[in-house]
Amino acid sequence: MINERVIIALDFSNRKDALRIVDELDDLVNFYKVGLELFLSEGVEILKTLKNRGKKVFLDLKFHDIPNTVEKAVKASLSYEVDMLTLHSLGGFEMMNRAKHVVEKAKTFQNTQLKILGVTVLTSLDNKTLTEIYELPINANSLVKNLAMLSKKAGLHGVVASAVEVAEIKKHCGKNFIVVTPGIRLEKLSNDDQRRTVTPKEAFLLGADYIVIGRAVTSTKNPAEAILNMFT
Numbered sequence: 001m002i003n004e005r006v007i008i009a010l011d012f013s014n015r016k017d018a019l020r021i022v023d024e025l026d027d028l029v030n031f032y033k034v035g036l037e038l039f040l041s042e043g044v045e046i047l048k049t050l051k052n053r054g055k056k057v058f059l060d061l062k063f064h065d066i067p068n069t070v071e072k073a074v075k076a077s078l079s080y081e082v083d084m085l086t087l088h089s090l091g092g093f094e095m096m097n098r099a100k101h102v103v104e105k106a107k108t109f110q111n112t113q114l115k116i117l118g119v120t121v122l123t124s125l126d127n128k129t130l131t132e133i134y135e136l137p138i139n140a141n142s143l144v145k146n147l148a149m150l151s152k153k154a155g156l157h158g159v160v161a162s163a164v165e166v167a168e169i170k171k172h173c174g175k176n177f178i179v180v181t182p183g184i185r186l187e188k189l190s191n192d193d194q195r196r197t198v199t200p201k202e203a204f205l206l207g208a209d210y211i212v213i214g215r216a217v218t219s220t221k222n223p224a225e226a227i228l229n230m231f232t
């Protein structure tokens with residue numbers, strides 16, 4: 001396996017397209033992200049199919065609800081043996097803490113490897129949008145740091161964050177606190193600084209534990225070649 005720390009996002013509306021990518025990358029990638037689109041199109045069957053093929057699954061449904069509801073959703077996800085799932089850290093300490101306890105309890109009677117990750121601040125929300133929401137001057141960077149620390153305190157295994165935030169998060173939450181980084185492009189483009197995208201190599205150099213790559217690999221003519229060229 002070329003890299004256990006690369007997660008390919010299966011952002012498709014049907015299993016045929018998703019499994020075509022899984023087939024093409026069979027010897028190269030072992031970890032796949034199922035998000036809202038594929039999950040709502042194909043349901044839990046796609047999770048079962050991926051697990052039956054021996055793949056690791058990152059279920060990215062970004063739970064955000066009252067603690068009781070999220071606790072039960074996490075409990076329900078245990079049936080599918082997914083390896084990672086996401087919830088919004090903005091759901092607060094109790095919501096995250098109860099999710100973590102579901103996993104801790106499950107460990108006593110099943111061999112779950114489930115890691116729960118918090119989504120801190122979506123990169124689509126900038127300072128202006130956040131200030132509009134909260135009616136207060138909000139700094140996205142310090143909110144990311146605060147939410148990462150709250151996620152750690154609540155017992156989550158890590159967070160999803162952009163590569164440029166990794167160092168600050170590791171500084172405050174420790175090096176074992178997992179950071180999964182999306183926003184990856186295979187080549188540096190001239191306007192990338194603005195978009196805050198990074199290449200796979202850069203993301204790992206900045207300290208990311210896992211990278212999530214979607215279209216940069218799945219929309220190319222030859223996804224396997226894109227993966228093979230990634231670290232050379």
Ligand code: C5P
Nearest residue numbers: 009011035123182183212213214215216
């Ligand atoms: O842009 P790309 O196709 O590589 O995105 C792959 C996945 O990463 C998408 O499923 C998207 O939900 C997620 N993503 C994210 N935050 C970003 C960019 C992408 O969570 N800033």
